[in-house]
Amino acid sequence: MIMPIPFYDPYISYDDNYQTGPFGLFAQPLDTPIKALTPSYFLNLKVNLPFGIPAGPLLNANYIKAAFNYGYDLCVYKTVRTQYHKSHPLPNVLAVHPQGKLTNSLSTVLADNDYRQPLSITNSFGVPSFSPDVWQVDMAEAVASAAKGQYVIGSFQGTQGKGLIEKDYALAARLVYETKAPILEANLSCPNEGASRLLCFDIAQVERIVNEIKNTVPDRPLLLKLAYFDDNRKLIALLERIGTLVDGFSAINTLSAKPINHEQQPALGEKRVESGVCGEAIRWAGLDMVKRLAQLRQEMDLNYAIIGVGGVSTPEHYQHYRQAGADAVMSATGAMWHPDLALTIKQNLN
C-alpha cells in the first residue's frame, strides 16, 4: 500500500516544518463540500463532529487552518510554553515496529524510516515553543479561523526550574486564554525536562497546578492531558482530588519505549534512549484508559468530558472510542498519514 504524503515531514527539522508546512493534501485547498452532520455537543459547545487532532502535529495557524478545512472540528494547537524552548535535533519522528502488543514497561522497539501500515511511530521533540509574543499572535489567528462548529484547543505546559511549576502553568494558561482559545488543555504527560516520572502521576502536584490555573483562569473550560495509568487506584486517587475541578481529560499521550536502530544502537542518539510511541501500537491503551475514565465517571458521580486519543486511523477506531465512552476522539499519527481521515469518518456516518 502506498502511503500518502504526511502533512508533517519527518525528514526535515521541526523549524522547517513550522516555516514551510503543512505538506501533502493539507497544502492543497479542498475542492469538494464536506458532508453536513447533525451537530453534537462537546463541553456545551455545538461541534460539527467531535473528532479532531490532538496536541502535536498542528504546529501553528497554517496547520490548524488546513485541518479545519479538511473537516477536523476540534484542533489542538501544539503545546506552548511561557518562554522560547528549542526543539530536539533530528530525528524527531521515526517509524517503529513493535513485536506484538506494546506494553507499558519500556519495551525495546526497532525504529527506522520504513513507514507502513499499520503504522506506529515514535516522536521526540522536547516540547519546543516559540516565545509568547510569537505564539500568542499566531494562536489568536488560528482561533479566529474556525468555521461554525469548529474549535481550537490551546495546549500549554509549565517549565521546570522557573520557580514554582504551578505558577508557570498558570501563567501559560493566562497567555493561552488571552488568545481567546475557547478550551484550554494542560499537558501533564510529556516526558521532558529530565523528569523521571510524568507530572500526571504526582497527584499532589497536579492538584496544585489545577488550583493555580483555575484561580488564574476561572472561566474557560480546562482539560488535562493524561498518560496511560496502569494502576486504577492511582487514577481513582487523581479523580478524587481534581475530578470536580476540571472539565475533562484527554487520554492518552504516548507510551514510553526504547527505540533502537538496525545496529541495535539508540535510534535517536545516546542522549535520547527513551521516547514516546504513538499510533497503532497504543490503541489498546487509549481504549482501556477511556473505558476506565467512563466507568469511574459514573461510579464517582462526576461529569467530566473524555477525549479518546491513541491509534485512531479508521472510522471503526473512531466508533470504538465512542462506544468506550469518549465524548470526542482525536488522531495524531493516523491523521498525519491519512489527512482525509475526518472526511472519511464523516462519509461513513449516516
Ligand SMILES: Cc1cc2nc3c(=O)[nH]c(=O)nc-3n(C[C@H](O)[C@H](O)[C@H](O)COP(=O)(O)O)c2cc1C
Ligand atoms: C508529531 C507529534 C507531536 C506531539 N506533540 C505533543 C505535544 O506537544 N503535546 C502533547 O500533549 N502531546 C503531543 N503528542 C502526543 C499526541 O497528542 C497523542 O497523545 C499521541 O500521539 C497518541 O495519539 P496517536 O496514536 O493518534 O498518535 C505528539 C504526537 C505526535 C505524533
